[in-house]
Amino acid sequence: MSLPKASAKILHLAALKCAALLVPTRQRPEWLQEWTSELWYVHQACITERGPSWQAERDTAAFCLGAFNDAICLRCNSPRTKSHKSPVLHSAAHCVLFLTILAITTWCLALRLPGVRTAVQPTPYRDTRNLIAISANGRAETPVPTISAEQYRSWRNRTQHLFADFAFYQPSIKLLHIAPHHAPQLSVARASSNLFDLLGVSPSFATQPAHDGIPPLVLSEKLWRTTFNADPEIIGRTLKLGLRPVKIVGILPDGSWQLPGTVDAWLLEPDNYAAAIPATTRGYVIARRDPSLSQTPSAGTWRLFIPQPDDKPGSFDCISLADRNPDPFGIFTFTLFLALLALPATTSLPLGEYPANRHNLRWSIKLRRWIFLWSKLALILPIVYFGSLDLAHFSTTITPEASQYLQGISSFCALLFAFRWILRDQRKRCPVCLRLLTNPARVGQPSRNFLAWNGTELMCAGGHGLLHVPEIATSWFGTQRWLYLDPSWKSLFSETASASAGIF
């Protein structure tokens, strides 16, 4: 068999196998067997007897494609498919159940994602209003170090009127030699020894650093769990970081590090470290503002002008850590406000006019309609809140700034879409049984709008009435109207639909 023939045969068989995937599982082997058998005869009749030709190939391919039609036809006519033809959201109870499941799913996902847990829990730092992240002018949002070691040294050595203390850290990639032939690459921050004291966090299992001249190393909880299998005996061990011996003195719990830079471990350098850093090395600077001073703004980003080591004035952005990590719920509330403002531009706000025989509706039916509307609203809010948090913190590679943008944009879009859906869904439901209306039909002609109306007529499957939605709003028919049907019409509608009237 030549290669093109063999490959054509493989293709034909692959097409039949793909078609078989559409067939219900129980009937699949039987259908595949018949198709495969028939393919052999089709091949014999078309190619072997008539000889290879474009027409013969086309007939064989048509047979294989026909298998897809067989499968689709079979699936459409299977009793299981027929019984599931009504959409899930048709009934009010199913709609609420679906939204509840969605809310629980997004909430459970939020509990599982470490990024969401970190974002939602309160800040681990002490007195965040007075903890200031200082960065070069216009680069407060940039996740790269911007302050040179020379600047940091000059600030430390100068008499301070504004700040009570400074800490410096500089992430870099280092090899940690754990065992022979086992030296993972880590992002290690060389930090001034007062960093954790300044932030107000304390590592777990922390031991007092011995005065043996070996610099202490603090591991992140993630690194401790993944590389050291959460072994508490690791505390106190001396390892080699690059060429330097370091002593592990503690574990920083997950969520305790919310400053710029991804860090696996912190090497706490002694006080004379600042003097030893090369002048051009750039790092991050955190300062504690003197709480007794009232000259600086208490919130937001503000600019600081300081003489540089070369006596030229330099400007720096200062942002308090309280503003640097805004509350996710605050972002959600802001997007909720924006979505409510934008909603009238996307859909009309009224729920529809129901004037005819309105007084005949029982108060319990009217109340049920409102309860359904508020249930949808109440469920949509947690769905969007947790859903946007899940999306923003799904990957650990997303920077905190990008996460905030992602949460804000996704939350706004989802809220706007959800509110629009809630209103449109409510308008498309029967006010009596709350089922979605069906059988839309075009009524009237636009040219006869003077004496009549034209638009769409929808029907309640339970026989409670007809909804007339005008296509062109006129002064006498401006909004959708409900035409209630009296019980004498019931015989025209199915009993099952009528029985489901009180489902919600």
Next chain:
Amino acid sequence: MAAETKLSHTAALILQAIHAGSVYGFSVMEMTGLPSGTVYPALRRLERDELIRSHWEQQSIADSEQRPPRKYYKLTRVGKATLESSHKRYPLLAKLIPTPEGEPA
């Protein structure tokens, strides 16, 4: 199923083709000109309605002739009666697909 079951023209055409000796899916397609997306589901429906029955050819026979086994279809008694009543409704059916030696359905 009652003998006077109403059949669509396609279903009647397929029954006629089987009666005329096209006893497997591909020959029904060749005889009727219907595509595979129509013939096989129709054969399944006719089988479900007990107008035809099918059986797989013995593997040993297929092996001896170096080909895969085929699935053969045959009209049932009810199928023959239904086809006969369909001839009244579709008089051209027998002319479109004549049975060998004019055998009655």
